[in-house]
Each structure stands twice: as C-alpha cells, then as structure tokens.
Amino acid sequence: MDSAALETKIFMSKVYGWMFVGLLITAGIAMWASSNATIMESLFGNPFLFFGLIIAQLGLVVVLSAAIKKISANTALLLFLVYAALTGLTFSVIFLVYTAASIASTFIVTALTFGIMSIYGYITKTDLTTIGNIAFMGLIGIILASLVNIFWPNGTLYWIITYIGVLVFVVLTAYDTQKIKRMNIIGNSGTDEDKKESILGALTLYLDFINLFLLLLRIFGRRR
Numbered sequence: 001m002d003s004a005a006l007e008t009k010i011f012m013s014k015v016y017g018w019m020f021v022g023l024l025i026t027a028g029i030a031m032w033a034s035s036n037a038t039i040m041e042s043l044f045g046n047p048f049l050f051f052g053l054i055i056a057q058l059g060l061v062v063v064l065s066a067a068i069k070k071i072s073a074n075t076a077l078l079l080f081l082v083y084a085a086l087t088g089l090t091f092s093v094i095f096l097v098y099t100a101a102s103i104a105s106t107f108i109v110t111a112l113t114f115g116i117m118s119i120y121g122y123i124t125k126t127d128l129t130t131i132g133n134i135a136f137m138g139l140i141g142i143i144l145a146s147l148v149n150i151f152w153p154n155g156t157l158y159w160i161i162t163y164i165g166v167l168v169f170v171v172l173t174a175y176d177t178q179k180i181k182r183m184n185i186i187g188n189s190g191t192d193e194d195k196k197e198s199i200l201g202a203l204t205l206y207l208d209f210i211n212l213f214l215l216l217l218r219i220f221g222r223r224r
Contacts, residue, residue, distance in 0.1 A: 011184040011198060012122065018077075018202035022084035023209065029088025034095035044093060057086050064203060073195035080199050080206075087210065094217065102222040109220065110213040117170055118205065121177030132175030138168045162218045169212040176204050 033039045043050055060083040068076055094103060121128065142165050149157050180201035184194075 007189050008181060008184050010189060011194065012181060012201075014195075014198035015180055015201040015205065018080065018199055019206045019209070022080060022202060022206045025081060025084040026088040026091060026210070029085050030091040030095065033089055033092035039089075040092065040096070043089060044096075050090070053086055053090050057083060057090070060086070061203070061207075065200070068196055068200050071196075073192045073199070076196050076199045080203055083203070084206070094221075097223060098217060098221040099224055102220060103217065106217045106220045107213060110209065110216050113170060113216075114173055114209050114212060117173040118177045121174035122181055124174070124178065128175045128178050131171055132179070135168045135171040135175060138164060139172070142168060162215055165215045166212065166219070169208055169215065173205070173208045173212065176208055180204060 033043070043053070060079055064076060064079045064083070071079075142161055145157060145161050149161065183197060183201070
C-alpha cells in the first residue's frame with residue numbers, strides 16, 4: 001500500500017471512529033432519558049422545550065458546517081458531541097412509541113445497509129457525483145413533502161416519503177463516503193485541519209445513518 005492510500009485509510013478510520021462515538025452518545029442518552037420519568041415528562045410535557053431542542057440541533061449543524069474553517073478542531077469536536085447528545089434526548093421518544101426489540105432489529109438492518117453502501121462508496125471507481133446530486137434533490141423534495149404532510153396529513157404521502165427517503169439515504173451514504181474520501185488532503189495527516197475534516201465527515205455520515213434508521217423504523221418498527 002502506497003503512502004497516499006495509507007493516509008486516506010487512516011483518515012477514513014478517524015471519520016468512522018468519530019461517527020461511532022456520536023452514535024454511541026446518542027444511543028446512550030436516548031436509553032437513559034427514556035428510563036427517567038422526570039426527564040420524559042419535562043421534554044414531552046413541554047412542546048416549547050422539545051421543539052427548542054430540535055431548533056438547537058439544526059443550529060448546531062449549520063454552525064458546524066458553516067464555521068468549520070474558522071473554529072478550532074476541539075471546538076468542532078465539542079459541537080459534534082453536543083449535537084449527538086441533543087439528538088439522544090429527542091430520540092428518547094422512540095422508546096415510548098416502539099418496542100425495544102424492533103428498535104434493536106431496525107438498528108441492525110440500518111447498520112448492515114449503511115455498512116454495505118459506505119464500503120461501496122469507498123471502493124468504487126465509478127464517479128457517484130451525478131447520482132448523488134439527484135439524491136440530494138430528492139432529499140429537498142422529501143423535506144418539502146414532509147412539511148406539507150404535517151399541515152395536511154395524508155397516509156399515502158407518508159409512506160411514499162418513507163420509501164423514497166430510504167432510497168435517497170442509501171444513495172447518499174455511498175455518495176457521501178466517496179466525497180469524504182476525496183476531500184482528504186494528502187500530507188495533511190495529524191494537523192488541526194485534518195481533524196476538522198474528519199469531524200465534518202463524521203457528522204455527514206452520522207446524519208445519513210440517523211435518517212436512514214428513522215425511516216426504516218417507520219417500516220420495521222413495532223408500536224407498543
């Protein structure tokens with residue numbers, strides 16, 4: 001293995017490592033919060049607090065993505081970990097809606113699907129830019145359709161959004177993996193910039209995994 005390939009492999013291992021840490025924090029806090037009656041009552045008994053958390057999550061993603069070049073690597077890491085923790089709090093509701101067994105089985109399905117598509121994105125020689133751009137446009141369509149479905153609920157539209165959403169995030173997983181692999185700067189290993197790039201890459205794949213999991217949970221999750 002040449003030095004460039006080795007450096008890329010090390011970089012991607014950092015990306016997956018930070019992503020795993022983020023998922024671990026999210027899962028741990030979600031399970032902890034769901035078993036704490038006081039926290040659950042505070043979160044879901046107060047709509048302003050719950051939606052405030054969601055707004056804070058969106059804000060952190062925007063700040064981290066937009067200011068990644070201006071902030072330090074440690075600040076970027078802190079923002080990512082805080083985001084993962086906040087996601088864990090909002091995720092705690094799924095333990096009230098779905099059975100633990102179906103959550104666990106859906107997580108396994110998500111992990112396998114994500115793993116296969118991410119490996120494909122890493123090893124393929126095919127340029128996934130075109131299909132990735134199509135998937136991104138599909139994501140925008142899903143977001144708009146979801147907003148419409150909030151105000152004018154429709155069961156058929158809900159399931160169309162769900163299945164198309166799964167396809168979109170399956171494609172985005174492969175595309176984002178390839179994009180992250182390509183953005184690694186050879187010779188930059190060990191620098192502050194390298195760490196920030198790995199954290200931003202971890203956030204991107206973390207979001208792909210989380211959204212894919214939520215969509216698959218709609219399909220495979222068994223309600224209590």
